[in-house]
Amino acid sequence: MSKLWGGRFTKTAEEWVDEFGASIGFDQLLVEEDIEGSLAHVKMLGKCGILTEDEVEKITEGLQKILVKAQNGELEYSVQNEDIHLNVEKFLIDEIGPVGGKLHTGRSRNDQVATDMHLYLRKQMEEILLEIKNLQNALVQQGKQHIETLIPGYTHLQRAQPVSFAHHLMAYFWMLERDYNRYADGLKRVNISPLGAGALAGTTFPIDRHYSAELLGFDGIYENSLDAVSDRDFILEFLSGSSILMMHLSRLCEEIILWSSQEFRFIELDDAFATGSSIMPQKKNPDMAELIRGKTGRVYGSLFSLLTILKGLPLAYNKDMQEDKEGMFDAVTTVKGSLKIFTGMIETMTVNTDVMEKATHSDFSNATELADYLASKGMPFRDAHEVVGKLVLHCIQQGHFLLDLPFADYKEASSLFEEDIYEVLQPKTVVARRNSAGGTGFAQVQLALEKAETLLNNKTLF
Numbered sequence: 266m267s268k269l270w271g272g273r274f275t276k277t278a279e280e281w282v283d284e285f286g287a288s289i290g291f292d293q294l295l296v297e298e299d300i301e302g303s304l305a306h307v308k309m310l311g312k313c314g315i316l317t318e319d320e321v322e323k324i325t326e327g328l329q330k331i332l333v334k335a336q337n338g339e340l341e342y343s344v345q346n347e348d349i350h351l352n353v354e355k356f357l358i359d360e361i362g363p364v365g366g367k368l369h370t371g372r373s374r375n376d377q378v379a380t381d382m383h384l385y386l387r388k389q390m391e392e393i394l395l396e397i398k399n400l401q402n403a404l405v406q407q408g409k410q411h412i413e414t415l416i417p418g419y420t421h422l423q424r425a426q427p428v429s430f431a432h433h434l435m436a437y438f439w440m441l442e443r444d445y446n447r448y449a450d451g452l453k454r455v456n457i458s459p460l461g462a463g464a465l466a467g468t469t470f471p472i473d474r475h476y477s478a479e480l481l482g483f484d485g486i487y488e489n490s491l492d493a494v495s496d497r498d499f500i501l502e503f504l505s506g507s508s509i510l511m512m513h514l515s516r517l518c519e520e521i522i523l524w525s526s527q528e529f530r531f532i533e534l535d536d537a538f539a540t541g542s543s544i545m546p547q548k549k550n551p552d553m554a555e556l557i558r559g560k561t562g563r564v565y566g567s568l569f570s571l572l573t574i575l576k577g578l579p580l581a582y583n584k585d586m587q588e589d590k591e592g593m594f595d596a597v598t599t600v601k602g603s604l605k606i607f608t609g610m611i612e613t614m615t616v617n618t619d620v621m622e623k624a625t626h627s628d629f630s631n632a633t634e635l636a637d638y639l640a641s642k643g644m645p646f647r648d649a650h651e652v653v654g655k656l657v658l659h660c661i662q663q664g665h666f667l668l669d670l671p672f673a674d675y676k677e678a679s680s681l682f683e684e685d686i687y688e689v690l691q692p693k694t695v696v697a698r699r700n701s702a703g704g705t706g707f708a709q710v711q712l713a714l715e716k717a718e719t720l721l722n723n724k725t726l727f
């Protein structure tokens with residue numbers, strides 16, 4: 266079987282060498298984008314008088330037939346034809362005869378593959394934006410149920426100060442908001458057309474790059490043909506944004522894993538998002554959260570793989586760049602899948618409000634309150650810290666928490682203490698009073714949830 270580029274060659278490569286060089290095994294995922302790009306290209310060739318109306322019509326019809334076959338899974342790709350671009354071109358020539366060979370006028374596989382990937386990533390990133398929004402919404406909906414649910418807040422994984430559970434969940438809402446904005450901003454650079462840059466230097470044909478860009482819904486064209494065919498920044502940005510997003514998810518995964526353990530029992534995952542053990546009948550494992558935490562590593566891997574592939578590459582296209590695809594495809598699948606699972610997990614989890622609340626009563630996370638109390642009565646905060654530290658030690662020695670320590674012990678520690686400390690020390694009071702902007706005070710949390718809902722309602726959907 267002769268190659269579409271075989272003219273210059275006197276012998277054909279061995280099949281196993283072809284197999285090593287081919288990308289059709291994975292870039293067939295781009296078939297629809299490849300045809301979409303070709304349809305715009307041929308229309309442009311017609312408009313510019315480079316092909317006749319009749320030629321454009323034949324090629325367009327042929328491509329549309331191939332598209333239908335692609336959608337029905339009826340195409341038989343061949344390694345001999347190396348990649349998706351040559352496979353589609355071969356299908357076209359088989360379908361409509363030699364006129365199909367005119368499609369490739371004024372373009373190269375180098376601008377073609379770049380165009381395909383811009384189209385692919387635009388579509389995928391728009392879907393990911395929607396999935397992020399869904400997860401944000403799930404967090405807000407759970408949050409609204411739990412404004413006054415208390416949970417110990419941690420630093421160093423040591424109980425620090427109690428917080429509203431909604432406030433804790435909403436921390437992730439804002440991380441996701443940044444993720445959303447990173448993707449949305451990245452889309453500006455994804456939505457630029459490399460088509461018409463040719464192999465690297467442009468073309469002698471009087472093409473109209475702006476016209477084909479417009480047909481494909483791009484906002485503009487690459488200004489430099491060398492840059493157009495060798496730029497993969499838009500994929501790197503996608504992978505960086507995805508790595509940060511996955512890092513965020515992995516943190517919530519870790520909390521979900523901890524919270525659903527026997528030690529915490531703060532939440533229970535719905536059966537649909539947990540699995541059992543093949544040997545221990547009592548087990549209910551948070552597999553999905555563990556998997557997403559693990560999959561974060563794959564996405565980082567794809568980012569580092571592409572950074573390394575591109576490092577030191579001279580202009581313009583180099584075959585190394587064929588290695589840009591699998592990591593990108595994998596990251597897309599991983600991110601979309603993780604977001605979808607996460608949304609379901611958050612929507613269906615049961616929150617053990619009583620266990621959480623009880624936890625806030627059985628620790629010293631209200632100690633800061635006591636120090637603030639003394640400070641607000643004029644004692645320098647440093648001294649107040651010292652007084653309360655001693656009181657905590659006294660409680661530990663006596664087997665008390667601050668709320669059940671007799672008042673006489675307080676009076677002995679400082680004459681500034683009054684009976685109202687027992688109200689001040691209530692976890693609910695502790696949380697309610699942290700009403701500084703962005704704090705966990707219930708009024709602040711209520712405000713944040715309202716702000717978040719407005720943000721979600723105003724998100725422009727792509």
Ligand code: ARG
Binds near residue numbers: 348586
């Ligand atoms: N399969 C190639 C890739 O994925 C397409 C571009 C090939 N260009 C070339 N001059 N060999 O990068």
